[in-house]
Amino acid sequence: MKRPAWDWRLTDLADVPQHGRTVFSCFSCGGGSTMGYKLAGYTVLGNVEIDPQMMRIYQRNHSPRYPFLMPIQDFKSIPDAELPLELFNLDILDGSPPCSVFSMAGQREAKWGSEHHFREGQAVQRLDDLFFDFLDVAAKLQPRVIVAENVTGMIRGRARGYVSLILSRLKQIGYQPQLFHLNSATMGVPQKRERLFFIAARSDQPFSPLRLNFDEPPLLYGDIRSGSGTPIKRDKVTYKRWLRRRPSDADIGDITKRIEGRQSSFNTRLLANNKVANTLLSSSVYLRHDEPCRISNEDIVHIQTFPVDYDFMDADVQYVCGMSVPPLMMYRIAEQIHLQWFGGK
Incomplete structure (x- = not known):
């Protein structure tokens, strides 16, 4: 295939x-x-x-x-x-x-x-x-x-x-x-x-x-998702906020604005299977919406359309x-x- x-x-x-x-x-x-x-x-x-x-x-x-x-x-x-x-x-x-x-x-x-x-x-x-x-x-x-x-x-x-x-x-x-x-x-x-x-x-x-003029159909995060990401530590505030997420929340900032009355951690994004992934930035944090973990390195490579056999050597894949x-x-x-x-x- x-x-x-x-x-x-x-x-x-x-x-x-x-x-x-x-x-x-x-x-x-x-x-x-x-x-x-x-x-x-x-x-x-x-x-x-x-x-x-x-x-x-x-x-x-x-x-x-x-x-x-x-x-x-x-x-x-x-x-x-x-x-x-x-x-x-x-x-x-x-x-x-x-x-x-x-x-x-x-x-x-x-x-x-x-x-x-x-x-x-x-x-x-x-x-x-x-x-x-x-x-x-x-x-x-x-x-x-x-x-x-x-x-x-x-x-x-x-x-x-x-x-x-x-x-x-x-x-x-x-x-x-x-x-x-x-x-x-x-x-x-x-x-x-x-x-x-x-x-x-x-x-x-x-x-x-x-x-x-480009009009190819969108590819959703669920279409390319693979691998295991690093779990969020359960004693961290990010995990406690993640637990209170809603389907419409795009980032942790949406959650803090709703439950704490202030917007913070807007650069910690939530990727949902039924949506297109956000812009991949070198320093932001990307969490899976349905799983308390970061996205995997395989996800990062696919989101950015890098080749799967690319040699990152000693560098951070996301960077x-x-x-x-x-x-x-x-x-x-x-x-x-x-x-x-x-x-x-």
């Missing part, structure tokens, strides 16, 4: 027909985007990654030809003559600039314009500058197409000014940008993850506007998955770019 698309293995990539289009990935983390491109038949030449642990995992699973372990600022400063010629003839430059400062959680505006210590790469960085550093790389390499992913918080409130600046910069360096607000639940991913995708074609190409683009989400986008713009069949 044929396996569902979300239940796949890295070894399956050997059977994917190759069309020769090339990709280079920035802020690659564990390679969620990389795997999406590979599933769509692209050749991913290499990556830039600041986090040594993530680079080790990326190299173990993807064997990049040109890995660059360094900040994006250092990569963009490498003299052209010292970079592989293949990087100046790319079909796609891919990037997911770290997006913590644009998330709707917390006091995000207070983090803009200053340096902070973020988990991404265990580095002190100005994350609101990284998107423009990425565009400097695009201006340097001049790929045929640029694909950049980020959180939907960028189009809410004051952050919309950053979007305008990004679109203006893309036009300035010779590209025709489009902005897509996509939900992975419509793309064959068992997770309602909403993300923005900036997709821009170099202006010297006679491309029509890209059309991205690697939560920081990555779901491979099937990027596969759907990359497939359409190939079909609509690169003359694919």
Whole structure:
């Protein structure tokens, strides 16, 4: 019996027909985007990654030809003559600039314009500058197409000014940008993850506007659920709150608001079999609605559509998955770019 698309293995990539289009990935983390491109038949030449642990995992699973372990600022400063010629003839430059400062959680505006210590790469960085550093790389390499992913918080409130600046910069360096607000639940991913995708074609190409319309049926948590999760300790307040859950409760915060008159622990989500899983984040807690335990690592891998034979080495499974683009989400986008713009069949 044929396996569902979300239940796949890295070894399956050997059977994917190759069309020769090339990709280079920035802020690659564990390679969620990389795997999406590979599933769509692209050749991913290499990556830039600041986090040594993530680079080790990326190299173990993807064997990049040109890995660059360094900040994006250092990569963009490498003299052209010292970079592989293949990087100046790319079909796609891919990037997911770290997006913590644009998330709707917390006091995000207070983090803009200053340096902070973020988990991404265990580095002190100005994350609101990284998107423009990425565009400097695009201006340097001049790929045929640029694909950049980020959180939907960028189009809410004051952050919309950053979007305008990004679109203006893309036009300035010779590209025709489009902005897509996509939900992975419509793309064959068992997770309602909403993300923005900036997709821009170099202006010297006679491309029509890209059309991205996805309407695949939703996959429920019960469809992909497997494995055993870590039980909640019965002497903990989380367990006592979980006991008082109702079918309509989406998180522990719903319970505390009802029984304690205040909302807390909103980042402890309850996953029900008859609903699509919430966005998988690297630091939130996910509990099963009908069982007093966390979701399993198998659940996390399936929700994020990572391959079941992925080697996480010494890293936390949820952190690697939560920081990555779901491979099937990027596969759907990359497939359409190939079909609509690169003359694919």
